[in-house]
Amino acid sequence: MTDQTSRRNFLKMGAAGASMLPFLRALPASAQGNDTLVVVTGATINSLDLHRTGTNRASYQVGINCYDRLLTFGTKEVPGNGLSYDYAVVEPELAESWTESDDGLTLTFKLKPNATFWDGRKVTAADVKWSFDRAVSVGGFPSVQMKAGGLERPEQFIAVDDETFVIKLDRPSKLTIPDLAVPVPYIINSVEALANATEDDPWALDYLHTTPAGSGAYKVARWNPGEQLVYERNDDWVGGPLPTAKRVVIREVSSPATRRALIERGDVQVAFNIPDKDAAELADSLDVFSTPVENCIHCLCPNFSFEPFQDPDVRKAIAYAVPYEDIFQAAAFGRGLPLWGGSEKITDTAWPRKTQYYTDLDKAREHMAKSNHADGFDVPLSISLDLASWMEPTALLIQEALGKIGINVTIEKIPGANWRTAVLVEKRLPLHLENFGGWLNTPDYYFFWAYKDGHLFNSSNYRNEEIEALVDASLHMPMDDPEYAPQIKRMFEIALDELPRIPLYQPALNVATNGAEGYEFWFHRQLDARVLKAG
């Protein structure tokens, strides 16, 4: 078979009615056939291996769609519309069942006997161990995420036999099981990987960077970096119900205006992660899912290393001056959930929660007058160029509002390349906007990352001894423990009084579909293509 003939065959089987497709303008999207879905995103995939250093967030979707984990989360409905993963329900993916020892220190997993990799080889516990060893050994983000669930050293992972895998923990934690369902601990075909590993590269980082070797629902048929990624279904997948779409094409288009034009005309079926404005406007004509991102807050952070912000009255003044409603409308276009104007009394452990603050310039001025900086001061408000779509209007509105209480704000736009270093590593920005969202949906997890001294997302250089103790105590405690709720409520009280982070609103992840169904929101904020179907 010459190349030409096989290309013709591919065209014929790849898309039903290929000869009709050039006339796509005239035919409705459904005539395209149920085999192929086209997704358009703004972000670019830069690696097919999540464990590799330098892999960006957008690349995580490959880990999700092409690889399996031991467990996954169930599905629930979102009030409003759409579907979401369910943090409370854990379901089997590659592990058909699991047990926990009485002391909670040993987890035993039974693998599905009919699970195979794409090359036909059976998935064994040895593969699982190799993959887990890899995840905790490569360093960087993957290892840090593994550590959150108490998975730290290769010695903790044991392949008892072909179908039994055991994890030994140092201490029982409510975070371990959920941590097994995050994108990071995926199962790689260790035999194929090792065949392509070298002495300098024992974990086959170079090979897996461009060639995934998994057991997941989709294989990578084509990857043109910066352009597109094409998924092709693995018909032997056992991790869940077989996807309906045979091919899913992920097309990268950086201009949001172009993406909007594409989804409106129906030339693509899914527009992933569209700006709030487009989501608000397209909601009438298309299916738009704006799911509030769990455990994520857009907030304004006064850095405690900046002298005026060490004064609690100044921070409260800012909290009362912020124009919450205007920001929610102008930056978020009403997509997401407001986080202001709640009651000061804390009666539950739901997080994020509405703070007790609201826009009241008189109250703000009172606090400023009481403070040691009644004459006001100058401060730069830093935002990231990459996140300018919500940060810029927010910053402009805050600048104007703070000007009215005597704080003179200049806006500092920091290029994306510099942002992480400046805000998270060096923690040197006096006033900035921040958008951390925790993958594991518990308030203690959020506080662990954002309120504990020296931790990465605590960009305000905040330290409070009580919070330190409370977080340590509650982090691994099961949520139904009677001591859990009071600790969490106390943490809320302190945090919302001291205000190292002033919550503005809870952002939403916006996805528009036009001719596709089944979209499900996930905490990792990437597209799980396995549930999509044409419709």
Added chain:
Amino acid sequence: MLTSFPRLRAILLRLAQAIPVVIGVVVISFLLTRALPGDPAVYFAGVAADEASIEETRVAMGLDKSLPVQFVRYVGDLLQGDLGQSLSSGRPVATDLANRLPASLELTLTALILAVVIAVPLGILAATRPGTWVDHLCRVVVTAGVSLPTFFTGILLIYIFYYLMGIAPSPLGRLDFIYLSPDHVTGFYLIDAALMGDWETWRGAAKQLVLPAATLALFTLAPIARMTRAAMLTALSSDYIRTAKAAGLSNGTVLYRYAFRNSLLPVVTTLGMVFSFALGANVLVEKVFAWPGIGSYAVEALVVSDYAAVQGFVLAMALLFVALNLVIDLLYTTIDPRIGFGAQ
């Protein structure tokens, strides 16, 4: 031997003159990229890295050494053809460039051809009717095209022709996903598809080219039209044209056989300048149309401070210009035999 091949000697001389330029380009691009904000070590160390692991990564990447040492290492790699690894794509910069350069070249060349096809007749038209309203209209139209930012024109064209009227294909890049890219021979889809006889793909690629090429062409109309007009005016007012007319030659012959041929030289010079100018303006057009070319590659690299990629891009462009100037010089001699290679 060289004395009996003046052309060869001239080419070698030009090449020799280009070497110090290339050296200058290497130095400047090195310094420029080192001055970029952001720390590639942080990027490479990954999300959630702390100070210690960043420092480790920095040492591993050799970024803790002094600038001169880094420069020497860089030049050493260059001489072996190693342009370094791109941080964001994780692949050798040389591979990335080889993949993306044909896309930009195809776009720019198509745009240039389009511009020439429109601008040269416009220029000739204006030259044959100097001072009339036709002349002024040509000038206004052409100047208007060059006065708008390319990204604005691009988005407007998408809005009108794709979104409102639906006659342009979706601005999804070089080829709609239903087509497979033709087997790689030159990297130019139009040429490769034609070589394979795959006319469906050829049409698909051509359709995608229309809007971005038109945007770029609009921007380059002005210099070409104006230069054509000026050169034709000069040619038309010269003695030999008067003689030709007196001798009774038809207008057409006078215009095309004599005047136009003689005005080719400045037009070709302008073309060269416009081509290099267009390669720079490419950056904006590629961003709007999601064109996977070298311009969008450079912008993405710049934004994440991907040193190797930016350096590689700048170097590739500079070498391209040098080659281009050489080609133009050679074209000169073909067009105008008076331009000799001997001493002045």
Added chain:
Amino acid sequence: MSDTTSTDLPRQEGTLDHVLYVLRANPVTLIAFGMFAFLILSALFGPALVPYDPLATNASNALQPPSWAHWFGTDQIGRDVFSRVIVATRLDLTISVAAVAISFVVGSVLGCIAGYWGGWPDIILNRFLDTIMAFPLFVLAMGIVAALGNTVENIIYATAIINMPFYARLVRSEVNIRRDAGFVRAAKLAGNSDIRVLATQIFPNALPPMMVQVSLNLGWAILNAAGLSFIGLGVSPPTAEWGIMVAEGANFIVSGEWWLAVFPGLWLMFAVFTFNLLGDGLRDIVDPRKRT
């Protein structure tokens, strides 16, 4: 007995007459001068005369189409587009004039040195200019601003650097041509120093073609700043500048809010157009032989 009526001597054609003649013969140039005057007036008096504060936000009034209250509509946080467009004239003209002025001065000095004295300075300058011109201009500007930070000053410097070679080259060749001319030799014989000769005799002769280049470059400098804003390397918000308004507004075109980008875009085109036409007109006034 012949009539000795005094023959009227033909009126001497002065510069002003020549200018007026060109303007009359070339209505487009006349219009260009008018547009230029309007721009200058906007830049000088605009900020004092506009109806709204260009920085005042009004989130509840965001994205309103053009109306009697807001001639050009409002943008995504409620600022009046008309006020911003007029006030931006000052900033954009400042950027382009400053950038072109710097490149003019630096380029002229370097060109004079190289053209007059030749030899090593000439060779070094040539290689240096070749190196700068070997970079795709816009990319060089991108690189400089990315490296130094995106402030108005850096944008001006970047634009000045990439424009400088044109002037240096031009001055160099003009000075070189006239270096051994008769009047120069006469001036030197009269005892003038080299520098004086250069400044008072040679350089003024090089000015005419430079004027044309200056006006063309003014337009190009504005486009350059706009392009930088599109990539995110332009001025910082909330500054009103045409380029950044077009860049941000471009995302709103598809959703139907065309006024955010179209009005600043038209004004930008208007200004660049004016400078381009002005360049043509100046060329006609200064050296009719070089009309294009």
